[in-house]
Amino acid sequence: MKDSDVIVLEEPKLSLGDQFYLPQVLIGLGTTMKHMLNVVVRGKDRVIQYPEERREDLPVEKGGMLLKTYRGVHRLNKDEEGRVKCVACFMCSTACPAHCIHIEAAESPWADREKYPAKFDIDELRCIYCGMCEEACPVDAIELTHLYDIVGLTRQEMVFDKAKLLNIFDETVKKEPM
Amino acid sequence: MLDRIINWWTTNIPPWVLIALIVHGTIMLTVAYLILLERKVASWVQDRIGPNRVGLGFGIIPVLKDWKMNGFGQPLADGVKFILKEDYRPAGADKVLFTIAPGLMVLVIIISIAVLPWGGIRQTQRTLHLPPGGMTLHDSAVAQLAQGDEMVGEPVSLGNDNYQVTYRYPFQIASLNIGVLYILAVLSLSVYGVVIGGWASNNKYSFLGALRATTNMISYEIPLGLAVLCIVVMYGSLDLGSLVEKQCHNWIGIIPAWNVFCQPLAFTMFLICIHAEANRAPFDTAEAEQELVGGYHTEYSAMRFALFFLGEYAGMITTSAVCVALFFGGWDFPGLRGHADHPAVTSNLIICILRAVVFFTKTVAIIFVFMWVRWSLPRFRFDQLMMLAWRALIPISLALLMMTAIVVVCFKGDSYDFVGGSMALTLLGANIFVGALIAIISTLIPPAPLTNRRLTVVGSRYSKTPLPLAS
Numbered sequence: 084m085k086d087s088d089v090i091v092l093e094e095p096k097l098s099l100g101d102q103f104y105l106p107q108v109l110i111g112l113g114t115t116m117k118h119m120l121n122v123v124v125r126g127k128d129r130v131i132q133y134p135e136e137r138r139e140d141l142p143v144e145k146g147g148m149l150l151k152t153y154r155g156v157h158r159l160n161k162d163e164e165g166r167v168k169c170v171a172c173f174m175c176s177t178a179c180p181a182h183c184i185h186i187e188a189a190e191s192p193w194a195d196r197e198k199y200p201a202k203f204d205i206d207e208l209r210c211i212y213c214g215m216c217e218e219a220c221p222v223d224a225i226e227l228t229h230l231y232d233i234v235g236l237t238r239q240e241m242v243f244d245k246a247k248l249l250n251i252f253d254e255t256v257k258k259e260p261m
Numbered sequence: 262m263l264d265r266i267i268n269w270w271t272t273n274i275p276p277w278v279l280i281a282l283i284v285h286g287t288i289m290l291t292v293a294y295l296i297l298l299e300r301k302v303a304s305w306v307q308d309r310i311g312p313n314r315v316g317l318g319f320g321i322i323p324v325l326k327d328w329k330m331n332g333f334g335q336p337l338a339d340g341v342k343f344i345l346k347e348d349y350r351p352a353g354a355d356k357v358l359f360t361i362a363p364g365l366m367v368l369v370i371i372i373s374i375a376v377l378p379w380g381g382i383r384q385t386q387r388t389l390h391l392p393p394g395g396m397t398l399h400d401s402a403v404a405q406l407a408q409g410d411e412m413v414g415e416p417v418s419l420g421n422d423n424y425q426v427t428y429r430y431p432f433q434i435a436s437l438n439i440g441v442l443y444i445l446a447v448l449s450l451s452v453y454g455v456v457i458g459g460w461a462s463n464n465k466y467s468f469l470g471a472l473r474a475t476t477n478m479i480s481y482e483i484p485l486g487l488a489v490l491c492i493v494v495m496y497g498s499l500d501l502g503s504l505v506e507k508q509c510h511n512w513i514g515i516i517p518a519w520n521v522f523c524q525p526l527a528f529t530m531f532l533i534c535i536h537a538e539a540n541r542a543p544f545d546t547a548e549a550e551q552e553l554v555g556g557y558h559t560e561y562s563a564m565r566f567a568l569f570f571l572g573e574y575a576g577m578i579t580t581s582a583v584c585v586a587l588f589f590g591g592w593d594f595p596g597l598r599g600h601a602d603h604p605a606v607t608s609n610l611i612i613c614i615l616r617a618v619v620f621f622t623k624t625v626a627i628i629f630v631f632m633w634v635r636w637s638l639p640r641f642r643f644d645q646l647m648m649l650a651w652r653a654l655i656p657i658s659l660a661l662l663m664m665t666a667i668v669v670v671c672f673k674g675d676s677y678d679f680v681g682g683s684m685a686l687t688l689l690g691a692n693i694f695v696g697a698l699i700a701i702i703s704t705l706i707p708p709a710p711l712t713n714r715r716l717t718v719v720g721s722r723y724s725k726t727p728l729p730l731a732s
Contacts, residue, residue: 102703105529108638115637119305130310 139229141244150259154212154227157205157243160261167249169224171198175216183209184216203245208238228255271387280379281434287621288374292574293336301332301631306636346563352462358461363561363568367452370575373447376440377582378591379620380432380613381605384413391416391424402426409436429606431502432613440501441489444583445482447675448538451576452478453549453603455540458569459557460480470556473643474540474547480650481537481544488531491665492520492587495680495688498727501583502605505591509604512682519590523685524665526692528588530658532630536578537650539573542635546643582620589623592616657699664691692701 100106121127131138131146141147160168171188189201216225228251235241243251297312304311315334318326329680350359357713402416416424437443449659459471488705493499495677496507508518521528547556558569585591597616598604641649668691672684680688 099700099704103700111637112633115306115633118308119302119633122305122308122310127308128310129308157506 102206107117111148148229150229153229153231154214154217155229156207156227156233157210157216157248158226158228158255159203159245159248160224160226160252161249166193167199167224167245168222169200169220170196170205170222171200171203172204172221174219174221175225179210180213180215180220181209181211183207200245203248205243205248207233207241207243226261229259230255265719273418276383276430276432277407279432280432281375283373284374284377284379284434288371288575288578289571291578291621291625293340294333295574295628296339296570297332297335298629300335302629302632303636306633319705340567343564343567348563348565351560353463355461355463358457358563359560362454362458363565363572364454365457365539366572367568367575368452369447369450370572370579370699373579374575374582375434376437376443376501376558377579377620378431378436378440378505378586380428380505380592381599381607381616381619382502382603383610383613384427384429384608385434386425388419388426389424389426390418390422392422395699398424402410432617433502433638436500436502438498438500441493441499441504441583441587443490444501445486448576448579449478449482451572454569454572455557457559462557462560463704464560467557467559470547472558474557477540477544477547477646478538479531480647481534481654484530484650484654484658485534485538487655487662488527488534489599490661491524491527491658493668494662494665495520495524501586501591505586505593506603506605507593507679508590509593509598510601510679512685517590517593517595518680518685519588519593521588523680523688524588524661524692525667525689525697526657526661528584530654530661531588533654535577536634537646538580539577540575541573542621544646545640546646549623577628577631578624581624581631584627585620585623589627591623592620594619657695658694660698661692664695667691688695 129146131141138146138232139148139150143149162168170191171186173186173188176182176184176186183206185204185206186200187202188198191197191199192201212227214227217227230251233241293532301311311332313332315332315338316326316328316330317334317337318324318328320326350356357550389402389405391398391405394401396404398416399412402424403412406426407430410428410430413427413429415454416426419425452577454476455478456471459467459469459474462468492504496504498504498507508520510518512518514524516522536542540547558566561569591603597607597612597619665688668684668687672681672687
């Protein structure tokens with residue numbers, strides 16, 4: 084770096100009103116009062132009252148949910164014949180930053196593919212819902228759905244196995260096609 | 262039966278006991294609800310709604326759980342949380358001091374509630390038994406009344422040595438004639454709770470926070486006292502009840518004679534100082550969450566933290582109440598005044614209660630201003646805080662006190678009556694004059710030296726590079 088590259092800035096000079104601080108304080112108080120009156124009198128708050136109003140019911144412009152891109156809980160897709168699409172290539176498991184996908188491959192009973200997952204566990208509590216697995220999959224087998232309110236009473240309950248993930252597919256494929 | 266109980270109560274128990282119980286209960290309940298108000302106000306400023314679901318039913322009590330309270334059960338939930346949390350003490354903390362620090366702060370602030378002027382003076386009658394003895398009738402009646410009560414007229418005989426006595430008592434817990442001094446003195450003691458809490462926590466950050474809080478509170482007590490003095494000098498009395506009474510008239514028929522209209526600069530300084538005393542934003546470096554975790558109350562959990570919290574809010578209530586009493590006419594409201602000569606005196610209990618309600622409402626309004634300011638202003642840096650107190654507020658308050666004293670001497674000389682319209686205008690002019698003086702002088706003061714001066718170190722790679730030539 085040369086000396087001629089250095090730009091020397093001076094602090095902006097405070098106006099008299101700024102120096103006294105109180106006039107600017109009053110302007111600031113006015114801004115906050117405007118926000119308070121907007122919320123209390125005109126009801127312009129940004130709050131979604133959760134159990135009564137849900138985010139997916141709102142239009143996208145008003146803070147709703149874009150179903151195609153929302154990253155909720157995972158599902159394993161099935162093809163037209165009802166077979167699981169996953170070929171147990173381990174790409175999602177490798178891509179996962181939280182190491183929450185555990186796959187056991189087995190020889191596939193169908194002719195057109197070599198492997199299929201015998202076990203496919205995702206620990207939904209470790210998952211960070213980043214979508215890397217969805218991006219990594221070469222056969223579009225794993226997808227993140229729009230479901231976000233999955234709860235459980237134990238940690239073991241929230242480790243979803245293959246059957247559960249395929250079940251989620253059956254539940255959500257109508258609202259959110261592949 | 263009820264008659265007998267009421268009779269026994271009014272003859273044997275002085276009125277301040279009931280007032281004390283009601284006021285104490287109300288203040289404690291208000292402190293709990295202030296936590297909710299703070300959260301609501303914070304939410305409104307941030308374009309959201311605060312807690313609006315908590316009711317009283319804990320979700321399971323059959324009748325209560327369906328009563329929609331829109332968030333007003335939140336203080337109960339907070340209280341239960343504070344009681345049931347794990348209460349630990351860090352290793353190495355001083356056993357005794359750690360325990361008593363929050364209690365010390367709360368104790369001191371609750372004591373200071375005693376002198377607030379809630380309802381003026383009430384005139385009422387009572388039946389006394391005055392057997393003939395050595396003293397005159399008048400003196401023996403006065404001996405039976407409480408100290409501080411004033412007898413009106415002479416005892417009226419009811420036969421059988423029973424006399425009906427008309428007397429006046431102040432409708433507050435204690436009517437000290439040094440009321441303002443008492444409150445200032447007692448509120449200064451709340452610093453002890455903070456500094457002992459920070460020291461006893463055995464934690465660097467707590468200690469730093471406590472140190473900052475101490476210097477903060479001590480520095481701002483001087484301009485606080487001086488701003489209060491500006492009002493006291495006008496009326497010649499430290500008694501809060503009489504300070505309120507002297508504001509109960511109108512100038513030009515419609516403007517109430519409140520001190521905020523004739524001394525706005527003193528009011529502004531008082532407001533700034535009570536913000537600093539309560540360690541509230543923008544003066545809250547002592548508990549700045551970004552810097553000091555929690556400051557002096559980092560290591561406290563559960564009930565002890567609740568006591569610190571309560572102490573802070575109760576301090577806010579007390580200082581707001583003093584602000585209202587000094588500057589906004591206390592319980593004054595058109596229609597609630599008594600006679601023009603003694604506006605505080607009334608014989609109607611309902612009027613006294615209404616006055617207390619008005620006083621309380623005004624206090625809550627000032628507390629709302631506390632919260633409004635918290636969410637509007639950035640925090641002061643610690644040296645800016647100190648400079649504001651010592652280099653700005655103390656000279657201003659001294660100048661204001663001098664001007665007030667000059668005006669008072671010119672207008673009143675020796676008597677302390679109601680403040681007339683011309684005196685009020687002169688005081689307003691004096692305030693504006695001091696404000697203009699500050700404006701002029703502040704432009705003449707040379708700027709503070711740079712805090713990071715560049716040292717020229719000859720021959721080192723950190724030597725000053727010459728500035729680029731303007732081209």
